[in-house]
Amino acid sequence: MRARVIVKEITIRKQGEVQFFQIRLPKNAVRIIGVDSDIILISALEPQVDGGVRPDKENGVPPFVEVNRAPFLRGTTKSNPTIGKLKLQSLDRHNIFFETWLSFIYLNSSMPDMRYGLFPKSPYSLNRNSYPKPVHVPVNNMAINGLFTDAIGTRRQSDMIYKVKVFLWIETNEPATGVNYDFELKTNSH
Amino acid sequence: MNTDLALSVIESRMRDMGYSPKEYTISFKHCVLQGNERREIEAYNELYFLEHDPEDVYIQSDFGFYDLSFQKTNELKYEHQGLIDLQNISSNTNHIRFIQVTLKHTVKQL
Numbered sequence: 114m115r116a117r118v119i120v121k122e123i124t125i126r127k128q129g130e131v132q133f134f135q136i137r138l139p140k141n142a143v144r145i146i147g148v149d150s151d152i153i154l155i156s157a158l159e160p161q162v163d164g165g166v167r168p169d170k171e172n173g174v175p176p177f178v179e180v181n182r183a184p185f186l187r188g189t190t191k192s193n194p195t196i197g198k199l200k201l202q203s204l205d206r207h208n209i210f211f212e213t214w215l216s217f218i219y220l221n222s223s224m225p226d227m228r229y230g231l232f233p234k235s236p237y238s239l240n241r242n243s244y245p246k247p248v249h250v251p252v253n254n255m256a257i258n259g260l261f262t263d264a265i266g267t268r269r270q271s272d273m274i275y276k277v278k279v280f281l282w283i284e285t286n287e288p289a290t291g292v293n294y295d296f297e298l299k300t301n302s303h
Numbered sequence: 304m305n306t307d308l309a310l311s312v313i314e315s316r317m318r319d320m321g322y323s324p325k326e327y328t329i330s331f332k333h334c335v336l337q338g339n340e341r342r343e344i345e346a347y348n349e350l351y352f353l354e355h356d357p358e359d360v361y362i363q364s365d366f367g368f369y370d371l372s373f374q375k376t377n378e379l380k381y382e383h384q385g386l387i388d389l390q391n392i393s394s395n396t397n398h399i400r401f402i403q404v405t406l407k408h409t410v411k412q413l
């Protein structure tokens with residue numbers, strides 16, 4: 114058995130777009146073991162206006178806006194990173210097997226933990242890398258159906274252009290000369 | 304979509320999921336929606352297949368989307384599962400015909 118990854122990229126251009134896609138699996142695919150995703154935002158996104166204004170505004174300098182750093186994002190904020198909803202369906206299964214809201218940033222991914230127990234914990238301050246979400250879906254059919262529904266364009270009432278990448282981790286029946294990933298081992302232990 | 308195509312898709316779809324024709328029932332469901340009516344169908348363990356191409360209706364389910372007037376999608380789905388949201392987007396009465404596939408709890412040996 115060996116783990117391999119299949120990458121599917123789709124582009125969203127319109128407000129409220131609903132896009133169906135298919136991910137083809139190789140003949141030797143046995144089961145799906147993990148799903149990961151990535152977003153590349155192409156449209157410009159202005160910063161949050163009500164996050165605060167720098168004090169040098171009073172010195173004749175144009176007002177700079179600061180990004181909202183509130184630990185919990187409201188659904189109405191412009192800096193809400195939720196892009197849309199991804200659903201995956203296997204033809205061997207009833208209904209869907211995977212569903213998630215996608216965001217264009219990982220809230221905890223930018224900086225390492227530098228608070229040393231001195232500062233309150235903030236969702237921006239801890240490092241967390243992207244990680245495939247483990248699933249266990251045996252496959253007989255050679256295609257996976259996907260559905261992506263835009264949310265950021267609907268919320269902002271404008272056409273946002275961005276690319277969504279879906280990484281599908283699969284197990285194949287090739288000889289096990291590949292790398293065993295720790296999330297794969299976790300899945301096997303259940 | 305027509306009836307023959309829907310029936311053959313149902314057979315293939317159910318076979319892929321491991322069900323023989325003895326293990327499910329097919330029934331016909333004709334929904335009549337009044338002007339601008341919205342209705343929800345709970346089909347969590349069922350499959351609903353559109354049997355025709357209705358106009359002026361919006362249908363959304365867990366993995367399905369159907370609206371002939373919606374320009375921002377690349378496909379329309381005739382297979383619906385989960386919570387199905389039916390909306391008549393016309394002010395006139397509208398008709399939606401489904402083929403409903405329901406699983407049997409037990410298969411009796413005849």
